[in-house]
Amino acid sequence: MKIRRVVAGTGADGKARVLSDGVAPRSVEFTTLPGHGAALLWATEAADTVGAGTASDRTGEAGFAPAAGGTRVMMVTFPPDAVMMRADFDAAAFSAEAGRLVPGLAETFEPDHPGMHTTDSIDYDIVLEGEITLELDDGAQVLLRRHDVAVQHGNRHAWRNLGDKPATMLFVLVGARRTGGGA
Template sequence: MPRRIVTGQASDGTATVVQDGPAPRTYDLKHTPGFSNALVWSTPAEPVVPFDGTDPTPAVASYVPAPGETRLIHLVIPPDAVYMSEDFDPAAAAAERLETSPGLAELFEPDAPGMHTTDTVDYGVLLQGEIVLELDAGREVTLAPGDIVVQNGTRHAWRNRSDAPAIMLFVLVGARRDS
C-alpha cells in the first residue's frame, strides 16, 4: 500500500503537510491474488491551489478521468500465472474489478483478456519488476524498472510474464477522442 503525503497551506500561509497516510481507495483483490490498486489522487479539469483540505479521491465515480481531469493510480500486478491457476475465477475477478475500479473495469474486452482502450493520455512508470506492454497485432515492448510509457489512448494490455509482482504508477489525463 503506497503512503500518500498531501501538502497544503497552514492558516498563516506557510506550506505544511495536511495528510499523511494510505490512499483512501486502496484494494487488495481477493479474486486476483497479488493484485492491488490504489487511487492515490484526482484533480478536476481546472484544479485550484492552494489545496482546500477536501480529499477528492473518495468522491471519484470513474477511474477514467473526463477531459482535463487526472487520476493517479498505483498498481501491483501479479505474475500472469495467477490468471492461469485452477483456482482463478474470471467472473468473480471481473465483478471485483467493477467494484474496485469503476469506469475502467467496464472497458476491458471480454474476448481479449486484459485489452482495453481509454480516452486518456497515460504516463506509466514501472517502479519494480518487469512488465510487457502489449499492443495490437502482437506488438510488445518489455519494460524494466524506471522505464516510462506515454500511452496515447491506444488499445493495450499489461502482461507480467515474470515470477514476481510488477509495481507501476500511472497518471491518467482525460482526453477528447478525435474520431
C-alpha cells in the same frame, strides 16, 4: 496495498503545510486474483484549482479513469500472468470484483480480449519494481523494466506480467477528449 500518501498545500495563511499524511484511503486488494492490488492516490477534475485551502481530496468519490481535463495517480501491482492461468481462476468473479473495486477503469476492459482496454487519456506509466510487457493491439510487445516509462495516447493495450515475480507500476492518467474514429 498500503501506500503512504503525503498531501501538501497552502493554508489559509498563505504558508505551505502538510495537509494530510497517512495511508492512501482508496487502496484495494483483489481476493479473486491474489497479489493484484491497486491504490488511487489522488484525483483531480477539470474545474479544480490551486491556492489557499483548495486541496480537495476527491479520491473517495472519483472513478479510476479521469474525464477530460481530470487526472488520476494510481499504483498497481500485477501478479505473474500464471496466477490467472490457474485451473481454479474465475474470470467472471474477477470481472465483478474489478467493477466494485476499480470503477471507471473496470468498464474499459474488453470481455472478449482479456486485459485489453482503452482509456480516453494520456498515460504516463512508470515501472517501479519488476518487469512487465506492454502489449498493443497490432501484436507488438514491449518489455519494460524497473524505472522504464511508457507514454500512451489513448491507445488500446494490455499489461502482461510474463515473469515469475510481481510487477508494480505508477500510473498518471490525464483525461483527454478523443477525436477521429476508433477506440
